[in-house]
Amino acid sequence: MSGALIAMAVLAGAANWAFRALPTMLMRREPHPGGLAARFLAATGPAAIATLFVASVLPQLYPAPRDLVPLAVGTAMTVLAFWPRRSVVAGTLAGAAAYAVAFWASG
């Protein structure tokens, strides 16, 4: 294993640990309820999840749209399977299965 590969991985891994752990460990107190920091952190979750969903489907839509029928069917099934019990597991698995079936049927 090359020394350069090890050095790059260790530096990047150490930074990843620091990004994920240090802000949690070093928080001294809860942000003031209703304050700017509290509102920013409260909005971070929804913003992050919306961002990651858009970032994950965008390559299928731009620059060349592909597999739009499986994408539509998979997304619709995720929503339909989620609602009855508000189950993330059920929604995710059903959506992925529907995507696979639609991909096979349209293929």
Added chain:
Amino acid sequence: MTESPVAATADMPPGFLSGLGQALPIVLGYFPIAFSFGVAATRAGLSGAEATFLSLVIYAGASQFLALALVTSGAPVLVAAFTLIAMNVRHVLYGPALMRAAGRDGRRRHAWAWAWGLTDEVFGQALGALARGQRFSEGYMFGLGLAAYVAWVSGTGLGAWAGGGALEGWPALNAGLGFMLSALFMALLLSILSRTALPAIAVAAAATVAGTLAVSGTAGILAGMIGGALAGMARR
């Protein structure tokens, strides 16, 4: 007033096993991507041990694929490392946002260990669970994070061992597994959807598209997260 045993059990925070169970969609989503990474790494000339080492030590999907490109292009170590580091700055927001959502249950004694597993998907799953009324516990975070980490590392090792073509004979299965993380984010989005969260969600989506089209995928993700959070902060 004495609490009934049933009520006390119902109010117990979920533990390690609950975290393992709730990691199932993440595990199913991570495995094929990590498998693809193992395949790509061996195609780029890395050994199985080197590919698995990258997953074990870096543990960040997109930046690992970028690492392959940097390594094979002969980029200097520091340039490569800082490029990878820049891709993951967004993670600094996850711990504090989770602690804020956890409220009084937000213990951090072992955060030095469980926070290593705080990837995009683990953060989303944990936040979604809190939004559905589940209580926070460090044991749950360990279970959720460990299952995802093991799936990522073992998927890489198997991909490197199997080599290219292992999933090519099963295109529909490959496509379905490829959609797993998008479906997970969609379901998580539904689980936290509320009138209060709408401005952050709408601005984040628009900023992600704009940033990606104008600059790059990484810029789009940063623009979406920060723009959405600022929009949520501005809302009174």
